[in-house]
Amino acid sequence: MFAFIAKRARNAVLLLFLASVLCFALVVxxxxxxxxxxxxxxxxxxxxxxxxxxxxxxxxxxxxxxxxGFWLNGAIHGDFGISYKTGEAVGASLKSRLAVTATLVAGGAVVAFLLSLFVGFVGALWAHRAPDVVTRGSALLGASTPSFFVGALLVYAFSVTWHVFPTFGFAGPVSWVLPWLTLGFLPAAVLSRVVRVGFEEAMAKPYVLTAMSKGLSRTSILVRDAIPNIAPTYLNALGTQIGTMVVGAVVVEPLFAWQGIGDLFLTGVRFRDFMVVQACLLVFITFFIILNVVVDICITLTDPRLRLQRS
Amino acid sequence: MSSEPILRVKDLTIDLLTAHTVVRPVDGVVYELSRRETLAIVGESGSGKTVTCFAPLGLMPVGVQADISGSILFDSRQLVGSDNETLRSLRGKSIGFIFQDPMSALNPARRVGRQIAEVAELHLGMTARAAETRALELIKMVGMSDPEIRLKQYPHELSGGLRQRVMIAIAIAAEPTLLVADEPTTALDVTVQAQILRLLKEIQSRMNMAMILITHDMGVVAGAADRVMVMYAGRHAIPRKQDAIGSRFRGLPGVPPILGAPITGCAFMPRCGYAVDACGERRPPFLPTAVPGVSAACPVLNIRAKECA
Structure with missing residues (x-):
């Protein structure tokens, strides 16, 4: 297992190097x-x-x-050069903006995780009955609604009508809720289908009949027998969705006037601020590579057959 | 054999309703079973062997509904018409099940130790740790080497024979009074089949269990069964001591009938070379034949018996 992780880490570093070359070449x-x-x-x-x-x-x-060489050496030490537009160090603004985007994506991921499991579980527990039909319908609706529209609806409901959350800004947890929901909603809808379909497939397997013959209740069969079997598939989909959420951040950040990386990247592109663009690209790519490695390791940990094969 | 039957099945009829079809795989089955006794249910594929034992206990594939009538007295409790919770409390605790294919019957994503231990947790009220000790005991009891290592292994790390031993350990974990084994040796290597069958018999006598052995292997019947019930098209011949069937068992050409349409006469009629008109008129009752002490639900043999008399 350790050898597997080491190998994945080595490949990730190699890939990062290639990515840096690509970033540089693109911008040049x-x-x-x-x-x-x-x-x-x-x-x-x-x-x-x-x-x-x-x-x-x-x-x-x-x-x-x-x-x-000069750029790469700087980048490794956190120095991404000077912004052509503002004259400020790119590294410094990157750091503050990274915190904002990380807050957004992490919160969105938690929303997507919890919401998808809850909705998927409700659907599986009341399979082919009213709660299943309702959750399935809303998942379909959610998966086909763009996040800027979801965001606008949420703002209209919670800020304009009920005055629960602020309409925009990055000032403490209360102001984070709406952006999190906005970003997490679509992935939650997609992931809830993964959970629901996974449960449906798992519950038709012969080992479920065995579990029934033991006298286990349907709920404990879902938890004990089905979840370990759908975990690898779910984690894979979750990783992909977190990836798309970084892209989604580019849309959601401006919606709530958050000064995140997505926002930085967009302005950078607009003004041909290549040092900024280069730095953002590298951050995005690094994130995707690390995400992939983490997902791979998680999948291997949850699937005993893969674990045997890879260790 | 002990006196009071633990299981009395009377006029058991089961209709299976799926989204599109209704079939009657079990039609008026009668049998009794005492402790320490083994009943073999034999018959061709699709003759209703499995459904007879599984459906009354609420074990049905997803999307299939069973309409059950007749009477099943288990430990003087009526199973027909019982609600799901009652049946669930019996499963695993009083009745253990072993399935045909140990390759797919075990959960591939969980350690076998946990899969055994959870039965003890559920039915014997054990803590996780006590249940683990119980699982270790059971793994030893079903004759697996390196029990400590086996506990931590996953099904894919075990051979078919070992997996079936794990399945047996699961089935007997709560010391049930009845063991239902659905073709427990069919999916195994020939050499392993005999071992598993011997193990089953050994455990049965040690735990004083009654056992229903569903099979289509006459060799298994000869080696393990006290009584035999032959099923065909949802009906059965009267269960009898196993020596009376033995070598005189013969096959018929053709395939069993489709059970979607009700069969009015003798179910064998389409395949039988001796069939007469009377065979198709009504379901033939059990009547004496020319051979003393042997009855049959066969108009041809019954008429012969009358002529002889």
Whole structure:
């Protein structure tokens, strides 16, 4: 088992390195000269000499390989260079914004986890009866409603009508609830179907007949026999959904005026602030790679057959 | 054999209702079973052997409903018409079950020790730790080597024979008075079959259990059964001491009838080379045949008997 984790970690580092190359290559090959952009920002009548000076400052006149090495070395130490637009260190703003996005995605993931298990369980316990039909219907509706619309509805209900939660802002747990619900709603709908279908399949298996022959109740069969069997599938889907939630954060952050990474990335793209774009890309990719490794390890831990095979 | 039967089944008829069809796999079955006795139920595939034993105890595949009539007295308790909770309290505690395919009957995602122990927890009111000790005892009792290691293993780490031993351990964990074994050796290697059958007999006599052995293997019947009930198309021949059937058992060509449509006459008629008109008119009653002491529900043999007399 330990060897398996070590191997996965090694592969992840390798993949991260490749990703950094890709990030760098993408940004370097983007059209437009950054030096001209910055020189013109400083003095609208920038000359060739001004541009050359900017290139010198940013190290843009050096060979590509050297620039890459310099950038990578900085990135490893948390220094992602200077934002072309604001002149601030990208690393510093990344840190504060990472906390915001992490709060959003972590909360959304918890919402998706709890809600999907609850809804899926209700559906399985009252299979093919009213609660099942209702939860299935709402899951279908939830899975096909875009999050900005869900967010708008939630704001209308809880902020405008009932004044329970603030409409926007990042100021303490009360202000976090609506963004969490907004981000977690769609994944919860998708995941609840995974739970429900998983239960349905598991409950038709011969080992359920064995469990019934032991005299176990339907609820304990669901908990003891079905859950261990659907756990790997569920964790896999949960990992995928957390991945999509990072993408969803790009939509949900502006909705509640949160200064997160998604927001940073969008402004970076808009202003061709390549240092910022590069840094955000790297953060996203790193997150996805780590997520994949964690999901893989979790699946292996929950599936005894895989555990045997991989250790 | 002990005097008072533990199980008295009378006129048991079962209709299975699925979304689209109604079938009658069990039609007027009668038998009795005492402690320490083994009844073998034999018959071709689809002759209603399994349903006879499983449906009255609420063990049905998902989406199938059973309509049960007649009478089943188990330990002088009436099972027909009992609610689900009553049946559930009997399952595992008073009646243990062993299934045909140990490959799929055990939960692949749980350690076998837990799967055995939970029965002791549920029915003997044991703590998790006490139940684990009980599971260890049971694993030793069913003759598995390295019991401590086996407890921690998963089904896929065990061979078919070992898995069936685990299944037996589960079935007897709460010391039931009746053991229902549904083709317990069919899915196993021939060499293992004999071992498992011997183990079953041994445990049966040690625990004073009654056993119903569902099988289509006449070898199993010869080796293990005290009495035999032959089923065909949901009906049965009168159960009798096993030596009377033994070598005189013969097969018929063709396949059993579909049970969707009610059968008015003799169920064997479509496959029987000797059939006469009387066979199709009504369900033949058990009457004497030309052989003294042997009765049969067969107009051909019954008429012969009358002519001889």
């Amino acid at each position: 090959s983007a059209p437009g000269n950054v030096a001209i952009l910055i020189a013109e920002l400083r003095t609208p009548t920038a000359t060739k000499a001004d541009i050359a000076k900017v290139e010198e400052e940013l190290g843009l006149n050096k060979p590509l390989l050297e620039r890459y």
